[in-house]
Amino acid sequence: MKEIDPKRSAVTMVDVAEAAGVSAITVSRSIRRPELVSEEARLRVAAAIERLGYVPDAAASALASKRTDVVGLLVPSLTNSVFSEVLRGIYDAVEGTPYSVQIGNFRYSPSGEERLIRTFLRQKPAGMIVAGLDQTDSSRAMLEQAECRVVQIMDQGPKPVDLAIGFSHRDGAVAAVEHLLEQGYERIGFMGARMDPRSQRRLAGFTEALKARGLFEARRVVTTPAASTVGLGGQLLGDLLARAPEVDAVFCNNDDLAAGALLEAARRGIEVPRQLGICGFNDLEMSRFLNPALSSVATPRYRIGRGALELLMRVIDAPEEKPEAVDLGTEVKARASTARRG
Amino acid sequence: MKEIDPKRSAVTMVDVAEAAGVSAITVSRSIRRPELVSEEARLRVAAAIERLGYVPDAAASALASKRTDVVGLLVPSLTNSVFSEVLRGIYDAVEGTPYSVQIGNFRYSPSGEERLIRTFLRQKPAGMIVAGLDQTDSSRAMLEQAECRVVQIMDQGPKPVDLAIGFSHRDGAVAAVEHLLEQGYERIGFMGARMDPRSQRRLAGFTEALKARGLFEARRVVTTPAASTVGLGGQLLGDLLARAPEVDAVFCNNDDLAAGALLEAARRGIEVPRQLGICGFNDLEMSRFLNPALSSVATPRYRIGRGALELLMRVIDAPEEKPEAVDLGTEVKARASTARRG
DNA sequence: TTGACTTATGATTGCGCAATCATTAACCAA
DNA sequence: TTGGTTAATGATTGCGCAATCATAAGTCAA
Numbered sequence A, B: 001m002k003e004i005d006p007k008r009s010a011v012t013m014v015d016v017a018e019a020a021g022v023s024a025i026t027v028s029r030s031i032r033r034p035e036l037v038s039e040e041a042r043l044r045v046a047a048a049i050e051r052l053g054y055v056p057d058a059a060a061s062a063l064a065s066k067r068t069d070v071v072g073l074l075v076p077s078l079t080n081s082v083f084s085e086v087l088r089g090i091y092d093a094v095e096g097t098p099y100s101v102q103i104g105n106f107r108y109s110p111s112g113e114e115r116l117i118r119t120f121l122r123q124k125p126a127g128m129i130v131a132g133l134d135q136t137d138s139s140r141a142m143l144e145q146a147e148c149r150v151v152q153i154m155d156q157g158p159k160p161v162d163l164a165i166g167f168s169h170r171d172g173a174v175a176a177v178e179h180l181l182e183q184g185y186e187r188i189g190f191m192g193a194r195m196d197p198r199s200q201r202r203l204a205g206f207t208e209a210l211k212a213r214g215l216f217e218a219r220r221v222v223t224t225p226a227a228s229t230v231g232l233g234g235q236l237l238g239d240l241l242a243r244a245p246e247v248d249a250v251f252c253n254n255d256d257l258a259a260g261a262l263l264e265a266a267r268r269g270i271e272v273p274r275q276l277g278i279c280g281f282n283d284l285e286m287s288r289f290l291n292p293a294l295s296s297v298a299t300p301r302y303r304i305g306r307g308a309l310e311l312l313m314r315v316i317d318a319p320e321e322k323p324e325a326v327d328l329g330t331e332v333k334a335r336a337s338t339a340r341r342g
Numbered sequence C: 001t002t003g004a005c006t007t008a009t010g011a012t013t014g015c016g017c018a019a020t021c022a023t024t025a026a027c028c029a030a
Numbered sequence D: 001t002t003g004g005t006t007a008a009t010g011a012t013t014g015c016g017c018a019a020t021c022a023t024a025a026g027t028c029a030a
Helices: A013-019 A026-033 A039-052 A058-065 A080-095 A108-120 A137-145 A167-180 A197-211 A232-242 A255-269 A285-289 A301-316 B013-020 B024-034 B037-054 B057-063 B083-095 B112-124 B139-144 B169-182 B197-211 B230-243 B255-267 B285-289 B301-316
Strands: A070-074 A100-106 A127-131 A150-153 A163-166 A188-193 A223-224 A250-252 A277-282 A295-298 A332-333 B072-074 B098-107 B125-131 B149-153 B163-164 B188-193 B221-224 B249-252 B277-282 B295-298 B331-333
Touching: A013 A039, A013 B037, A026 A039, A026 A250, A026 A277, A039 A285, A058 B057, A058 B221, A070 A080, A070 A108, A080 A127, A080 B083, A100 A108, A100 B098, A108 A127, A127 A188, A127 A301, A150 A301, A163 A301, A167 A188, A167 A197, A167 A223, A167 A277, A167 A295, A167 A301, A167 A332, A188 A197, A188 A232, A188 A255, A197 A223, A197 B083, A223 A232, A232 A250, A232 A255, A250 A255, A255 A277, A255 A285, A295 B221, B013 B024, B013 B037, B024 B037, B072 B083, B083 B098, B083 B125, B083 B301, B098 B112, B149 B197, B149 B301, B163 B301, B169 B188, B169 B197, B169 B277, B169 B295, B169 B331, B188 B197, B188 B230, B188 B255, B197 B221, B221 B230, B230 B249, B230 B255, B249 B255, B255 B277, B255 B285
Parallel strands: A070 A100, A070 A127, A127 A150, A150 A163, A188 A223, A188 A250, A250 A277, A277 A295, B072 B098, B072 B125, B125 B149, B149 B163, B188 B221, B188 B249, B249 B277, B277 B295
Antiparallel strands: A295 A332, B295 B331
């Protein structure tokens, strides 16, 4: 194994050029645009690079070319296990590519998002991945004018800034309601926390699906701006039962709330799924280990992350290409917590 | 709100300098070393920066100074929910600082780790955070000679490269065994997967604690090099029971395996905790929602991440300082899955 | 007063690369 | 031959900043 001291004053392109008997710019070209260099020169350069352990200086490259290999990623939360799956997909996709990822967490703050967008764009990123379709006007304007390609993830809707990959929160909620109806539940409630734009769309889907059947009751909807936690789920179930004791099922905005509702139901001696059906959203890993196992709407988080980066890399090389928004869909995982029939 | 087009050819230090009526280098200094600049000049510069929306060019800065504000983070896995907590701690700590984090995933491959260390060090990072104390000799040599401070996280042991923050895996395992003994279990088995160095130390602690009481039986230890999953936990419990049907408790290398063991026990009609006690390691969020709730050794993952970055930032400004390795300890969370007494 | 020292500021230079334009050689069609 | 074309290579330049050294003004002790 060749030992290369990473501290030693760096091997530069000029060193490689001398060793290969070519000029520095030929070295540069044979790395970035090998098709412009003769086979013979390319091989000599490759050998010299290998021999000297040359690693290009990213800062110098960025300064000279006014572009970087950094992909900016903006998420509203890192606490949320939803985004850790997305992250995993992105990092799996970035592995082995020249790109690197920089994460910005805007903590569900639109002004924080604006600030981060501004900061990231100044670094001339190779691309941006941002969560959601609902940026502020000024954020959206910055993204539209950005010199890099932009992928909006996690959602599905008209007029993305550029590229989009996600799923329809509305459709997921509709599918959940339909599943509950199939199981014979009719007085269905909704529990939601945070209520960011995607949660709002889930509520909209819920409302729509029930209204279409004349089963919607506004008092069966409880929401709070607080962040979702398991504990809050228990509390919200309490609120819901106080306001609408007749509910026979509840669609929870996410699995944390649903887990809390499940535990609270057990505490109150409410039988799940017989007396109360509980359905979550996202299908976190833990959900199928709950007792009873939690039904939930599975969301393609890993595939969104992976797909977003792959999409980005594809269009970086094909600037004129503008693929359709990708809808990866959702899937209702029917488990014991809603198994009233069959 | 001031609208600044992030695309427009960048506002440079020279522009700020002109606007403030000083030279460019004074602008540079009033950002990096404000104590060297008179109050008056500093205020004028600050006003000009604000007015022009100046953002320094990171690439140019890196090129000129041969250093960056990037902290390199090397983890063996992103799949593992263990590291997502660490990540969260790190990102919480980095927020609002000038530093940014770059993640490298070496997938439990020592040679992959070596490659990543070499690549990262070439970027002249402000610091490095690496998982574990057990790098290869050549990785260790590179880290020791690095021009930046290095924090090794997740473990506890003699002679860290530089700084260290983590906990003793051995002690955690010993505590788990003692908990099981207290609950009256005596024929305790061990299930482990992956068996990276930290898992090895847990096994060592397990072995030691039982040997000290004359209760160790080698055939009660089952391990596999495969990666931990819930499914594998069920399989390993089967193997263990086949080899050592007398076991009355099992200490699992992590909570995924323990969850699998719990489910497999239910499938086989083995009563937990009466017939079989099950204790995990890490105390993932899901563990307390399992049925019966899983006892586990809680590890301070978030605090490690947060602490690592804080430690790093502290010593970056005080190059001579070399704090002791930090041991954040572990805590046995005794729950239903081991509650044979009390 | 002198010189030594401190504080505040500036001029110059170069970091390592890629953009741009220039040059050379080889080849072909007319 | 001539001019036109393409392929391969190189020379020069500057990206925006910080390191280095230089300078100017102010302070103080002897």
